[in-house]
Amino acid sequence: MFSKWKSKKEEKRTETNLEIIAPVTGQAVPLSGVPDETFAGGHMGKGIAIEPAEGKLIAPFDGKVAHVVKTNHAVILEHPSGLQLLLHIGIDTVSLKGNGFISHIANGDQVTAGQTLIEFDLEAIRAAGYPTITPVIVTSTGEVAPEVDCHYGPVTAGMNHILTVATQQ
16 A cells, blocks of 8 residues: 555656756866865765866856855855755865955855856965865755766856756656
8 A cells, every 4th residue: 555655656756957057167077186085086976176267156057045155165056956056166275264255145145047156366276275176066956866967178157068967856
């Protein structure tokens, strides 16, 4: 009897593909190229990294700001589907204590695709000795782990798809 309920619930699940656009302009590379084992090893989630050519981070989709780190070097955005995306500018940039980062958002803000989230000074980050590579990580999608396809190469913020995320709902 209960198995019939379970199968009906499973039948209602649908797969959805979300196309995530580049939040920064630059060169999209595999996470394995990030000089930090937490990101490179996939411990934060699946995703991609972008070596930025300019210091501007934009929203890759319409959604909500789930969290802005107080030093403004990272933000978590939530898509209406529940998918959460971590955008982390540089490696070990928390050590800059917010210097070189200007946030245009706050926790709980609704954002639209293409909206500027954070501006950052690439030269200041490099001068301080930190890598500027920017991981873009799928951190949450609900009950079922997503399938994430990555698209590498040169990307323009707001234009090129970098991730295709298949989720079940």
